[in-house]
Amino acid sequence: MSAPECAPLPVLLLLLALGCARAADVDVVQLKLAYNEVHTLLLNNSVEYILEFTPPTGGVGSYETMPSMVWLRSDGGDVAHPVLVTARQRAGAVTWQLPYELQARLLFELERTLCPDDTAAAGAGDAAACEGADERSAFSLHVSTACAAPLRVQLRVSRPDVWRLPFAAAVSVYASQAAPRVAHYEFAPEQRSVRVVASSASGACALLSVQNYSCPIAQTLADAATVGQRLTMVHSGAVEVMRREFPRGFFVVALVFPTDEPCRDAPRDDDDWLWGDAVLRSEPPRDVADHAAKDFSIAVGVALTRAQYALAAGATLLLFLSFYVLFGALVLAQRWPPFARHVRPRAVLAPREPADDTYDSCDDSNSDEEYSAEPAERAAPTEHTAPTEHTAPTEHTAPTSQATPAVDAATSERTAPAPAPLTDSQGPFGLPAAPRLAELARRPTRTLRARSDRYLHTLYTVAVFYALPVVQFVIAFQIFLNVSGSLDYCYYNFLCAHRVGALSDFNHVVSNLGYLLLGALFMLQVRRRRRRRKRTPRHRDYGIPAHYGLLSALGAGMMVVAVLSASYHVCPNRLNFQFDTAFMYVLAVLIMVKIYQSRHPDINARAHATFGVLAALIATVVWGVLGGGRAFWGVFTAAHVFTFLLLSLHIYYFGQFRLEKESLALAASELRKGARPAYRARLALLVLGNALNWLLAGFGLLRQSGDFAGHMLMVLLGNALLYMLFYLGMKLAHGERLRWYAWALLGGAAAAWAPALYFFNAGSSDWSTTPALSRHRNHECRVAQFYDNHDLWHMLSAVALYLSFSALLTWDDGLSAVKRTEIPVF
Secondary structure (H helix, E strand, O other), rough: OOOOOOOOOHHHHHHHHHHOOOOOOOOOEEEEOOOOOOEEEEEOOOOOEEEEEEEOOOOOOHHHHOEEEEEEEEEEOOOOOOOOOEEEOOOEEEEEEEOOOOOOEEEOEEEEEEOOOHHHOOOOOHHHHHOHHHHOOOOOEEEEEEOOOOOEEEEEEEEEOEEEEOOOEEEEEEEEEEEEEEEEEEEOOOOEEEEEHHHHOOOOOOEEEEEEOOOOOOOOOOHHHHHHEEEEEEEEEEEEEEEOOOOOOOOEEEEOOOHHHHHHHHOOOOHHHHHHHHHHOOOOOOOOOOOOEEEEEEEEEEEOOOOHHHHHHHHHHHHHHHHHHHHHHHHHHOEEEEEHHHOOOOOEOOOOHHHHOOOOOOOOOOOOOOOOOOOHHHHHHOOOOOOOOOOOOOOOOOOOOOOOHHHHHHHHHHHOOOOOOOOOOEOOHHOOOOEEEHHHHHHHHHHHHHHHHHHHHHHHHHHHHHHHHHHHHHHHHHHHHHOEEOOOOOOOOHHHHOOEEEEEEHHHHHHOHHHHHHHHHHHHHHHHHHHHHHHOOEOOOOOOOHHHHHEEEEEEEEHHHHHHHHHHOOOOOOOHHHHHHHHHHHHHHHHHHHHHHHHHOOOOOHHHHHHHHHHHHHHHHHHHHOOHHHHHHHHHHHHHHHHHHHHHHHHOOOOOOOOOOOHHHHHHHEEEEEOOOOOOOHHHHHHHHHHHHHHHHHHHHHOOOOHHHHHHHHHHHHHHHHHHHHHHHHHHOOOOOOOOOHHHHHHHHHHHHHHHHHHHHOOOOOOOOOHHHHHHHHOOEEEEEEEEEEHHHHHHHHHHHHHHHHHHHHHHHOOOOOOHHHOOOO
């Protein structure tokens, strides 16, 4: 209630302060008052009231154990000379004052719920027998003030409208900043845990607190912030309550904030706060508060049983283990001749020669410089090879006008620093007009293998040094959450977060199992294919060069995603968001590198350069999330567009373009000629890629979402999927046929990607906003009362990635018997 309207508040407070002086004698007035009536007391520093209340008897159920509610209102006093009210009851004593300060606002009214009498019986043995049954709920109020000016105090004692929370039924309560509401729930004997769900149509900011069934009850924002479990909410909030933590049941306390800032993170209105607070050390003005109020609907629902946990987790495990069963069945089926005819590779085997000279030779060399280690005899053509019509320069050579066989690449690199030969048909930068794979696969086999394996070794190193601190970090977060009791530190889907032991969100952890199991299965497939080709090596002049190390890195990356994503979901928040996406960036980039290297084995990115770019990307993401703004989005958009344009030129000219004056002049000259592009297929890809990236850059600049990590993931995954579609389209346009199982894998991947991306965008929380607003995206479980949208994204994206990787592994199998001089480059 506000101050009296007869005088402005500052004048009234000044008069009250001047009139306040402690009297020497105090008269004590003792009264017995009734429930459910408003009583008015005239009060100053010369009188003190002792008011006794005996609750009415009768009622049904637990009526006699219901607590009492005390409502008080004062028309005067100040913070220095307040009205003091002490409630004394069997469960203890508590004191309030009027007016009181709430976040720089003065309130002249309050309503509080007293402790139930049976809270004092915990551990009291037979102490309750010392009192009469009719006196169990009796209590007294002691009202006094130090102010000499006369005051009027109004009070009322009553029973709460809602006290016992029923199971599986919603009840409505009304709370305000002066009058929080308290309700009680007692576990049924068979219940192990329950879920408390609160909802409201009001937009006021509130605090939902779950407290142990003991006295005193924390009914102020300051007190509730230190006990039990608590969360801020606007329209919805939920918390799972375990019986082992609240054995005698629990209180649900609904409190309302005086402002929306704790829920909406509104900026300060005072632009001169730094000067006022830091320099002048001024105190903010105190206003008389308008009573913010809120209607709540509170329901206590069922939580999952142990059998439901086991069923959901076991079904998930069986789902992904079924892929192992299917893989094993296909391996065994290859021993059946009718089936083997449909999957047997149509490849040209290598001529009989020492194992060290085959494509799949076992070589532990890690050097990229293999010139002196390759025997000169290997460069000689065999009866299975034929000279190409023209060859392309590698990264270390420049074009000349002589033609040599493609198989002499190693010898030419070793014996002469002269440029690589070309035919009379040349494009820009002396490049061939119609390049073939043989011209871009001239490096020694061991060099290509070492470069590919280095991706796997680098990924192992990065993963170990990245994952170990991550696990330690999130364990500390979970411990801090459990100790503090604040549920605002972690952005869960509280409507579908199932606790197991110390884990608050077990389902979002176990749903990452697919990444782990399917990643390991893909590595097993790559290893099996590598060993099989080692036993029966293929001719080096036929088919697409394999990159087993890079392929294995994709499988290992999936396994790391499982560890990091599970770690992130232990306590997802703004400080550890990059754990969930870092290796998804790695997978997206490695997919693009793998596709590019299929037709450009010699013009490939080194592992250290690739992971260096990824490190820069992750650093940019951290900057964008923690310090993003209009300036950042402007700089990032310009860098995004310019970087992709530069990369496009580098790809179009087969790695020969450099950001140098000569290269820029030659590229501008080609553009001014206006002639038909030399490489129309590459140009089509790059035009599509630039269009996609410009659209994504513009979308990000206009939206400027706080979830910059999600925006970066969308950019990388979009480019990876576009490149896969382009590669598939170009294969079909050049008449290259896919084997039936490659089509099956691509169809399965597409069928998994579509719903996976839908569930990813649907989401279930949003760490880029406040915890209260993030709960707007919370929703009930979608599958088996255990998994939500984000869990389905985990499982479907794991299947989609596995099938996509398997397609990358097999979609060029149809070229195993095609000479590299006949395989186009695109």
